[in-house]
Amino acid sequence: MEMETKLVVHNTLSRKKEVFEPMNPPFVGMYVCGPTVYGDAHLGHARPAVTFDLVFRYLRHCGFKVRYVRNITDVGHLEHDADSGEDKIAKKARLEQIEPMEVVQYFTDRYHKNMEALNVLSPSIEPRASAHIIEQIDLIRKIWDAGLAYEVNGSVYFDVPKYNRDHHYGILSGRVVDELMTATRELEGQEEKRNPSDFALWKKAQPEHIMRWKSPWSEGFPGWHLECSVMGIRYLGDRFDIHGGGMDLLFPHHESEIAQSVAANGQSPARYWLHNNMITLNGQKMGKSLGNAVSLFDFFAGNHPLLEKPYSPMTIRFFILQAHYRSTLDFSNEALQAAEKGLKKLFAAINAIEKLPLSDKSTSSIPELRQKCYEAMNDDFNSPIAIAHLFEGVRIINSVKDKSETLTKEDSEILKMTMYDFVFEILGLKEEEAGASGKLTEGLMKTIIAVRQKARENKDFATSDMIRDRLAELSIKIKDTKDGAEWTIGD
Amino acid sequence: MEMETKLVVHNTLSRKKEVFEPMNPPFVGMYVCGPTVYGDAHLGHARPAVTFDLVFRYLRHCGFKVRYVRNITDVGHLEHDADSGEDKIAKKARLEQIEPMEVVQYFTDRYHKNMEALNVLSPSIEPRASAHIIEQIDLIRKIWDAGLAYEVNGSVYFDVPKYNRDHHYGILSGRVVDELMTATRELEGQEEKRNPSDFALWKKAQPEHIMRWKSPWSEGFPGWHLECSVMGIRYLGDRFDIHGGGMDLLFPHHESEIAQSVAANGQSPARYWLHNNMITLNGQKMGKSLGNAVSLFDFFAGNHPLLEKPYSPMTIRFFILQAHYRSTLDFSNEALQAAEKGLKKLFAAINAIEKLPLSDKSTSSIPELRQKCYEAMNDDFNSPIAIAHLFEGVRIINSVKDKSETLTKEDSEILKMTMYDFVFEILGLKEEEAGASGKLTEGLMKTIIAVRQKARENKDFATSDMIRDRLAELSIKIKDTKDGAEWTIGD
Numbered sequence: 001m002e003m004e005t006k007l008v009v010h011n012t013l014s015r016k017k018e019v020f021e022p023m024n025p026p027f028v029g030m031y032v033c034g035p036t037v038y039g040d041a042h043l044g045h046a047r048p049a050v051t052f053d054l055v056f057r058y059l060r061h062c063g064f065k066v067r068y069v070r071n072i073t074d075v076g077h078l079e080h081d082a083d084s085g086e087d088k089i090a091k092k093a094r095l096e097q098i099e100p101m102e103v104v105q106y107f108t109d110r111y112h113k114n115m116e117a118l119n120v121l122s123p124s125i126e127p128r129a130s131a132h133i134i135e136q137i138d139l140i141r142k143i144w145d146a147g148l149a150y151e152v153n154g155s156v157y158f159d160v161p162k163y164n165r166d167h168h169y170g171i172l173s174g175r176v177v178d179e180l181m182t183a184t185r186e187l188e189g190q191e192e193k194r195n196p197s198d199f200a201l202w203k204k205a206q207p208e209h210i211m212r213w214k215s216p217w218s219e220g221f222p223g224w225h226l227e228c229s230v231m232g233i234r235y236l237g238d239r240f241d242i243h244g245g246g247m248d249l250l251f252p253h254h255e256s257e258i259a260q261s262v263a264a265n266g267q268s269p270a271r272y273w274l275h276n277n278m279i280t281l282n283g284q285k286m287g288k289s290l291g292n293a294v295s296l297f298d299f300f301a302g303n304h305p306l307l308e309k310p311y312s313p314m315t316i317r318f319f320i321l322q323a324h325y326r327s328t329l330d331f332s333n334e335a336l337q338a339a340e341k342g343l344k345k346l347f348a349a350i351n352a353i354e355k356l357p358l359s360d361k362s363t364s365s366i367p368e369l370r371q372k373c374y375e376a377m378n379d380d381f382n383s384p385i386a387i388a389h390l391f392e393g394v395r396i397i398n399s400v401k402d403k404s405e406t407l408t409k410e411d412s413e414i415l416k417m418t419m420y421d422f423v424f425e426i427l428g429l430k431e432e433e434a435g436a437s438g439k440l441t442e443g444l445m446k447t448i449i450a451v452r453q454k455a456r457e458n459k460d461f462a463t464s465d466m467i468r469d470r471l472a473e474l475s476i477k478i479k480d481t482k483d484g485a486e487w488t489i490g491d
Numbered sequence: 492m493e494m495e496t497k498l499v500v501h502n503t504l505s506r507k508k509e510v511f512e513p514m515n516p517p518f519v520g521m522y523v524c525g526p527t528v529y530g531d532a533h534l535g536h537a538r539p540a541v542t543f544d545l546v547f548r549y550l551r552h553c554g555f556k557v558r559y560v561r562n563i564t565d566v567g568h569l570e571h572d573a574d575s576g577e578d579k580i581a582k583k584a585r586l587e588q589i590e591p592m593e594v595v596q597y598f599t600d601r602y603h604k605n606m607e608a609l610n611v612l613s614p615s616i617e618p619r620a621s622a623h624i625i626e627q628i629d630l631i632r633k634i635w636d637a638g639l640a641y642e643v644n645g646s647v648y649f650d651v652p653k654y655n656r657d658h659h660y661g662i663l664s665g666r667v668v669d670e671l672m673t674a675t676r677e678l679e680g681q682e683e684k685r686n687p688s689d690f691a692l693w694k695k696a697q698p699e700h701i702m703r704w705k706s707p708w709s710e711g712f713p714g715w716h717l718e719c720s721v722m723g724i725r726y727l728g729d730r731f732d733i734h735g736g737g738m739d740l741l742f743p744h745h746e747s748e749i750a751q752s753v754a755a756n757g758q759s760p761a762r763y764w765l766h767n768n769m770i771t772l773n774g775q776k777m778g779k780s781l782g783n784a785v786s787l788f789d790f791f792a793g794n795h796p797l798l799e800k801p802y803s804p805m806t807i808r809f810f811i812l813q814a815h816y817r818s819t820l821d822f823s824n825e826a827l828q829a830a831e832k833g834l835k836k837l838f839a840a841i842n843a844i845e846k847l848p849l850s851d852k853s854t855s856s857i858p859e860l861r862q863k864c865y866e867a868m869n870d871d872f873n874s875p876i877a878i879a880h881l882f883e884g885v886r887i888i889n890s891v892k893d894k895s896e897t898l899t900k901e902d903s904e905i906l907k908m909t910m911y912d913f914v915f916e917i918l919g920l921k922e923e924e925a926g927a928s929g930k931l932t933e934g935l936m937k938t939i940i941a942v943r944q945k946a947r948e949n950k951d952f953a954t955s956d957m958i959r960d961r962l963a964e965l966s967i968k969i970k971d972t973k974d975g976a977e978w979t980i981g982d
Contacts, residue, residue, distance in 0.1 A: 067586055067593065467938060
């Protein structure tokens with residue numbers, strides 16, 4: 001049923017939606033730019049992670065065999081303390097020096113903890129830039145052999161205007177080479193470049209630069225755009241299906257990746273380029289340098305002046321999924337609190353599915369609801385529309401519970417399957433107090449509710465009041481309904 | 492107080508216990524051989540992980556700044572399907588082929604899940620063999636320049652007898668070169684070696700071999716012993732303090748590491764060599780090839796004919812720590828169930844510390860108990876002796892609770908600190924139902940116990956029986972003591 005409509009994706013390259021047709025079905029190769037691990041991930045980093053996790057999950061749900069590569073950028077620009085000079089450093093014992101890989105390990109572990117909390121699946125391969133220096137040097141050689149690179153003082157640059165004679169630098173971003181007066185993200189050595197639009201393929205390391213490797217040109221380190229070209233090619237082939245990332249990477253990073261692949265292999269690396277939009281704060285870009293980037297750990301702990309309270313990982317995930325990935329998403333406490341409430345409502349309905357009264361006929365068309373969820377996802381992964389349909393499911397569940405609507409056994413099963421497929425498997429949401437301890441809580445609460453019931457029957461109000469007060473201390477509220485007492489935890 | 496006795500460690504190199512004196516205090520460099528990630532970790536892999544986690548934790552507790560490097564061996568020997576031949580493979584799309592790094596990612600993620608469950612701390616750096624091919628080729632060059640390597644058909648071998656003329660191959664393991672008729676763990680090419688004791692530094696890849704890199708000698712892959720030499724040197728320097736691993740790695744792996752470092756750098760890489768003993772099953776070695784290796788996931792799930800029930804990660808950890816790391820440890824259901832019981836007893840006592848009645852004098856010497864715990868750990872990390880002293884602490888806690896012994900406020904605090912330091916920080920044990928959900932369970936149980944008390948006072952035995960029965964369904968037992976009702980969960 002899910003295949004009645006075709007999956008279309010918005011391709012940044014063509015600036016329109018296209019039917020998704022992998023080159024070699026059922027296989028799909030997808031490369032997404034991962035984190036730079038020199039600091040904690042903030043809310044802005046959660047968005048591409050959750051967006052492409054949604055894409056990964058949905059493609060798998062549709063039966064594709066996806067190899068999903070998401071890299072770790074660990075070739076960093078850590079430098080020795082400038083004061084200490086090279087000689088002093090050489091005299092220092094190895095263990096006393098900063099070891100970039102120790103920093104990398106620390107923040108990679110923390111990134112993985114964030115991802116696990118957000119229920120983001122591990123990619124199929126998570127390669128590190130530092131582990132692919134050989135391949136990066138090889139790719140520079142290929143670009144060199146194509147006549148599109150030049151060396152100055154041990155550094156190697158990509159000659160953009162020369163490339164642009166036969167190819168199109170700007171094909172992805174729409175930038176015009178003549179207007180590119182400055183290339184961003186360069187460390188130094190602007191004066192070495194023949195043209196301001198050129199970008200580094202290899203940089204000679206300054207004495208204070210710690211991470212360095214030998215190469216035919218100098219002891220140094222690869223240019224930033226090179227690693228993604230190399231790791232995509234290595235694990236997915238010269239040409240693969242999807243390349244994803246945040247919109248902030250579109251230029252110069254992805255534009256340069258295309259130029260590198262075309263120069264070295266004669267073809268653009270990916271067929272579909274998908275870009276998620278940014279998270280803003282009161283309409284402003286969020287970023288470390290802007291001082292308004294709140295780390296995910298701070299979100300989970302409520303540990304930042306911008307936050308009115310802690311927000312759980314699932315609240316953050318749901319907040320992100322409530323906007324389409326190509327729309328901007330504005331952070332506010334109100335929006336997060338609304339997401340939190342919505343999520344609670346969603347799970348309360350899911351937990352009620354099993355106990356719904358059944359009927360001979362249904363007052364709503366459940367197969368149609370299921371179909372609409374697929375249609376939303378097939379329309380460029382439109383999660384907010386899918387969520388709106390799931391909330392129509394919530395409304396139906398609550399109405400059936402209140403006996404204002406009815407469902408057949410079959411429709412009730414389809415509704416359950418739809419909620420499970422979309423909420424758990426595709427949207428990747430989960431109840432946060434789950435598993436063994438969740439079941440234990442449920443069992444204990446059933447005992448308490450039964451005792452309370454007995455106490456009331458015996459007119460033993462001292463006991464039922466004591467139960468109410470003690471549960472209130474644990475932030476648990478009991479509500480009496482026609483079908484017996486129900487309880488909620490939290491606000 | 493903890494420094495009254497000095498830390499001594501058993502050095503495999505000298506075959507005796509030596510005072511531990513790091514070369515550059517407070518810094519300590521420690522390298523431990525990590526897992527090969529082509530399958531799930533079994534109980535045998537848990538032992539070095541827990542052993543060196545104990546060493547790492549204790550050194551840090553003593554104030555050392557430890558850089559702990561534990562590698563991932565991901566340069567594997569995966570091969571293409573032999574039937575398909577090279578041509579067929581070349582025609583296959585990249586995505587349809589086995590990608591070794593996808594296998595590596597899968598099992599690395601699972602290994603990390605195991606380590607997290609066992610409460611094994613992340614090492615400071617977790618480098619991968621595949622990420623250090625350049626350095627491995629460089630080290631071969633240095634050995635070559637020293638005249639101790641030779642090439643045959645694109646493969647490079649270490650000349651053991653030639654090395655042995657000026658140095659001592661066998662210094663660690665006690666093996667005698669003349670008696671080394673066959674070197675183990677070689678893949679093929681025994682006929683290429685000049686001497687049976689020689690080992691490969693670089694192997695030319697056969698056509699079906701997937702993981703391969705260019706080198707001055709051939710397209711191939713590094714010998715197995717090389718990676719640890721290289722990663723130890725890279726992150727800890729030419730000479731560092733501790734090299735650890737399982738006893739099964741002593742020869743030829745660690746012996747060859749020493750030979751490589753001496754040949755290339757003129758010095759042995761590590762000062763102290765620590766080896767954990769093996770886990771046996773009815774006295775037999777445990778191993779994949781022996782068919783008696785039970786994976787950690789199977790242990791946690793109770794999912795193997797050898798297991799009578801599931802054993803939690805903390806039970807496994809405690810079972811390992813109950814033996815000294817240099818003793819063999821025999822697996823049995825009885826031993827694990829004893830560990831499980833012991834752990835429960837330990838935590839029950841720790842949870843009772845806060846509520847102990849205080850007195851003007853103490854019937855036991857608590858500072859002495861604390862001192863004995865340090866003495867045990869200072870004696871080559873003797874965790875079973877330390878645990879025995881902690882159980883003396885358990886006995887004291889229970890006696891004070893029963894009012895057959897007494898403690899002053901100060902001693903009660905020292906006892907609490909000792910239990911916390913050793914149980915949580917040094918031994919790395921934790922209660923498995925902890926955190927928010929554990930507190931909730933405790934709160935709900937308090938409510939239930941209070942209601943039960945009230946029911947009994949009112950002679951409402953129907954209610955108190957109902958509570959007993961419903962809790963029994965949840966595997967919760969209530970026991971009445973002089974100080975009120977206590978509850979336990981599980982068997």
